[in-house]
Each structure stands twice: as structure tokens, then as C-alpha cells.
Amino acid sequence: xxxxxxxxxxxxxxxxxxxxxxxxxxxxxxxxxxxxxxxxxxxxxxxxxxxxxxxxxxxxxxxxxxxxxxxxxxxxxxxxxxxxxxxxxxxxxxxxxxxxxxxxxxxxxxxxxxxxxxxxxxxxx
Numbered sequence: 001x002x003x004x005x006x007x008x009x010x011x012x013x014x015x016x017x018x019x020x021x022x023x024x025x026x027x028x029x030x031x032x033x034x035x036x037x038x039x040x041x042x043x044x045x046x047x048x049x050x051x052x053x054x055x056x057x058x059x060x061x062x063x064x065x066x067x068x069x070x071x072x073x074x075x076x077x078x079x080x081x082x083x084x085x086x087x088x089x090x091x092x093x094x095x096x097x098x099x100x101x102x103x104x105x106x107x108x109x110x111x112x113x114x115x116x117x118x119x120x121x122x123x124x125x
Contacts, residue, residue: 006074007055007058010051010054010055011051011055013047013051014047014048014051014052014055017044017047017048017050017051018048018051018052020040020044020047020048021041021044021045021048024037024040024041024044025041028040028041038096042089042092042093045088045089045092046085046086046089047085049081049084049085049088049089050081050082050085051081052081053077053080053081053084053085054074054077054078054080054081055077056077057076057077057080057081058073058074058077061073061076061077079116079119080116083112083115083116084112086112087108087109087112090108091105091108094108
């Protein structure tokens with residue numbers, strides 16, 4: 001069976017980072033302390049999305065079990081959670097700068113997909 005400490009630790013970290021993100025959104029004014037507010041916003045959002053995407057990916061893989069080890073489920077879910085969180089953060093950053101268009105978003109998703117294909121290919125060797 002899988003080690004429940006990873007899942008419970010990831011759940012607690014996700015709850016804390018989501019709470020931190022809500023605190024940043026509600027308490028910090030981006031017009032007063034721009035650098036601090038924006039950096040805390042993006043960092044807390046990254047960790048919150050990382051935990052959420054990793055947990056969702058792990059439980060989807062566990063539900064559709066292909067006889068793989070649970071450790072493998074966790075490592076793949078963590079890698080894909082990182083990539084999805086980076087994609088979301090970069091998309092929001094580009095949107096904030098006014099540079100996000102449909103083709104730049106599509107290019108970002110294509111780059112993230114190519115990175116995932118490369119990681120999957122190098123993992124199987």
C-alpha cells in the first residue's frame with residue numbers, strides 16, 4: 001500500500017498554502033508593496049496549485065490503477081503537478097503583463113507538454 005504520510009503531508013501543505021494565498025489576496029495591497037505582494041501571490045499560488053494538482057493526479061492514477069507501484073503514481077503526479085502549476089503561474093504572469101494571447105498560451109501548453117513527453121521518455125529508458 002502507499003505511504004499515507006506523503007498524502008497527509010501533501011494535504012496539510014496544500015491547505016496551508018491555499019490559506020496563505022487567500023491571506024495574500026485579502027490582506028496585501030498590490031499598489032502599496034508591489035514586489036512583495038506579487039511575489040507572495042505567485043509563490044503561494046504555485047505551492048497551492050502544486051499540492052492540489054498532485055493530489056488530484058495521484059487519486060486519478062490510483063483509481064485507474066494499471067498494476068503500477070504507488071510510489072510511481074506519486075512521482076508522476078508530483079512531476080505533472082509541478083508542470084501544471086508552472087503553466088498556470090506563467091499564464092497568470094503573462095496575463096498580468098498583458099502579453100497573454102491565444103497563441104502564446106498555446107505555445108506555453110505545447111512547451112509544457114513537450115517537457116512532459118521528454119520526462120516520460122527518459123524515465124522509461
